[in-house]
Amino acid sequence: MYQLAQINVARMIGMNIEDPVMKEFVEHFDSVNQLAEESNGFVWRLKDEDNNATGFNPFNDEQVIINLSVWKDKESLEYFTYKTFHVDFLRRRKEWFQKYGKAYYVLWWIKDHQYPSIEEALERLEYLQKNGPSEYAFSFQTAFQKPELNF
Template sequence: MQLAELNIGRLLAPTDDPRVKDFMDNLDRINGLGKRMPGFVWMHEGSGEPGTGNTENAFGDNPQMVFNLTVWEDLPSLEVFVYKTVHAKFMDRKAEWFEVLGEQHFVMWWIEQGHQPTREEALVRLDDLRTNGPSDRAFGWDEIRVKSLKS
């Protein structure tokens, strides 16, 4: 099994606004780093236009709602990328670029090797976590850490 993750956010401003310039200017750098990490498997891609990441694939009725959807060989690989690379410095700055969402915006779940989840599939997993709480179908960082401590 491999680990899929979805992270959604609502930008504070349109992608061409100076308020989110630092974020937009570094998307290719951070995504490129992720793709070179040991354990990286796959990323849902946008158009490939430089500096857009996956932001042109906004969803809902708000063009500032963006997402990141990736697959990793295992949890430790994802954790190293998220918390032990320059990615962590950009996470620390998320309040500069993203609105605080009043509900769960991140979900992980296990998938069969070779499967590439769709945005719609990922949003169903996020809704499952929001509605039913953590389970084997959908979970977050806290749940997986607690489970690891109990093992």
């Protein structure tokens, strides 16, 4: 079986996560993360000792944050992203974040019980930015079907 992985990369307007411009966004970390974890189809998310992913800095850049998670299927992630109060933060993202390249998130299928590394996820995002969508890396709008089982 397969499940859906996603990474979202964002460049903050603030100099770092403690910048006052990020205050309202940061205040909602716990509630949004709890909503994700309680959502139907949620499997896993990358988190640090503060129960979020702000401690990970793969670009060595204090203005960039990432979110990496795994979901049972595209529909579950899509529902969480666009049909819960999470969408309010998407609508307001320009208050907290700058534009980040051609693509700021990527989706891809992974085998059950395997969790992606940050390096793999960023490689998928870079692939999507350079080559466009494929079975290797895609977006909600260009999603590929879950792979068939191979025995």
